[in-house]
Amino acid sequence: MPLERFSAAWREDYVTSATASEHATNEGECVFCGFAHEEVGESSGVLFRTDTSFVILNAFPYGSGHLLVLPRRHVATLQELRDDEYAEFFWTLRKTVVALESTYGPDGMNVGLNLGLAAGAGIPKHLHAHVLPRWSGDTNFMTSIGETRVLPESLASTWQKVHAHL
Numbered sequence: 702m703p704l705e706r707f708s709a710a711w712r713e714d715y716v717t718s719a720t721a722s723e724h725a726t727n728e729g730e731c732v733f734c735g736f737a738h739e740e741v742g743e744s745s746g747v748l749f750r751t752d753t754s755f756v757i758l759n760a761f762p763y764g765s766g767h768l769l770v771l772p773r774r775h776v777a778t779l780q781e782l783r784d785d786e787y788a789e790f791f792w793t794l795r796k797t798v799v800a801l802e803s804t805y806g807p808d809g810m811n812v813g814l815n816l817g818l819a820a821g822a823g824i825p826k827h828l829h830a831h832v833l834p835r836w837s838g839d840t841n842f843m844t845s846i847g848e849t850r851v852l853p854e855s856l857a858s859t860w861q862k863v864h865a866h867l
């Protein structure tokens with residue numbers, strides 16, 4: 702895959718207010734912290750929660766089953782997580798990967814952390830991992846002239862299917 706296309710796949714469009722969220726300094730200003738306090742449900746987009754971590758739909762998925770795994774606490778880096786939070790974050794990440802395997806049976810999966818603005822994080826102040834099922838021959842998620850883009854399934858459909866495996 703050409704480098705620019707690989708990078709583009711990790712560009713984040715989570716919310717239109719992402720620019721404001723980039724400058725959020727506390728959880729009251731952070732969109733992810735808003736989700737951290739939501740109950741699991743199709744309307745909230747929250748798929749799974751533990752005491753210190755949670756899983757949500759990416760509102761603007763690059764493909765079907767594009768999820769985000771986050772710590773509930775507003776921290777920007779792995780090193781700010783306590784050991785118990787770190788363990789639960791990666792436990793939840795693994796559980797999410799397994800659930801997506803069971804749900805979609807994809808050919809592969811991207812699992813990624815963008816740490817900091819320069820690495821492409823749209824909301825760099827709240828740590829989050831992308832998990833994205835991939836299929837051989839899929840379109841690298843980017844619309845470009847003359848290229849057909851495969852539209853992902855609806856978010857409601859993703860929530861229902863994946864939630865059944867979590």
Ligand SMILES: [Zn+2]
Pocket residue numbers: 727728731732733734735774775776826827
């Ligand atoms: Zn936050």
